[in-house]
Amino acid sequence: EAGVAQSPRYKIIEKRQSVAFWCNPISGHATLYWYQQILGQGPKLLIQFQNNGVVDDSQLPKDRFSAERLKGVDSTLKIQPAKLEDSAVYLCASSLEGVSNQPQHFGDGTRLSIL
Amino acid sequence: SQQGEEDPQALSIQEGENATMNCSYKTSINNLQWYRQNSGRGLVHLILIRSNEREKHSGRLRVTLDTSKKSSSLLITASRAADTASYFCAGGDSSYKLIFGSGTRLLVRP
Numbered sequence: 121e122a123g124v125a126q127s128p129r130y131k132i133i134e135k136r137q138s139v140a141f142w143c144n145p146i147s148g149h150a151t152l153y154w155y156q157q158i159l160g161q162g163p164k165l166l167i168q169f170q171n172n173g174v175v176d177d178s179q180l181p182k183d184r185f186s187a188e189r190l191k192g193v194d195s196t197l198k199i200q201p202a203k204l205e206d207s208a209v210y211l212c213a214s215s216l217e218g219v220s221n222q223p224q225h226f227g228d229g230t231r232l233s234i235l
Numbered sequence: 236s237q238q239g240e241e242d243p244q245a246l247s248i249q250e251g252e253n254a255t256m257n258c259s260y261k262t263s264i265n266n267l268q269w270y271r272q273n274s275g276r277g278l279v280h281l282i283l284i285r286s287n288e289r290e291k292h293s294g295r296l297r298v299t300l301d302t303s304k305k306s307s308s309l310l311i312t313a314s315r316a317a318d319t320a321s322y323f324c325a326g327g328d329s330s331y332k333l334i335f336g337s338g339t340r341l342l343v344r345p
Contacts, residue, residue, distance in 0.1 A: 223268065
């Protein structure tokens with residue numbers, strides 16, 4: 121089966137600019153996650169979708185971050201405006217269902233650098 | 236906040252040796268998972284152990300779970316250079332959320 125697809129792989133922008141990341145999960149996976157991984161740390165959940173509804177966005181900085189999954193398949197994460205502290209790898213993952221006892225399948229991420 | 240804390244933060248061993256990584260977690264879980272991350276890549280699921288299990292094996296991997304001590308260990312036997320990666324534990328609670336630790340960086344020297 122095809123894995124989780126993410127693009128772009130790398131992005132360099134200046135602070136206060138905007139950026140968008142795209143994710144296409146594994147076919148048939150109802151649940152989609154966006155994580156932020158800062159260098160040297162583990163992934164931190166930003167937002168979780170079940171089909172096209174939001175399950176958890178408690179750690180999403182909503183003043184600058186937004187995400188959508190309009191048709192319950194692919195998803196876009198946007199940052200506007202970007203801050204230096206947003207430099208990180210943004211990982212997308214998917215699972216069959218949104219329960220913690222299922223493995224999550226990760227894409228290779230988008231590495232964001234803020235100048 | 237991080238659920239799990241891995242120990243050690245970094246580990247360097249010779250090919251053929253065994254590698255042991257430990258994970259401690261803070262809150263109640265119903266399962267604990269281990270993931271591997273190669274440099275520049277996403278995380279790959281390795282193994283899941285449920286809270287009512289004490290030990291689980293998968294190929295060269297052996298995972299233990301001690302819920303009374305809120306700790307888990309991952310043992311990789313007969314390590315290979317290809318095992319060089321970062322390893323993360325993630326605790327799953329009774330709902331939907333996985334919370335990842337900060338990882339152990341493993342270097343296997345040829």
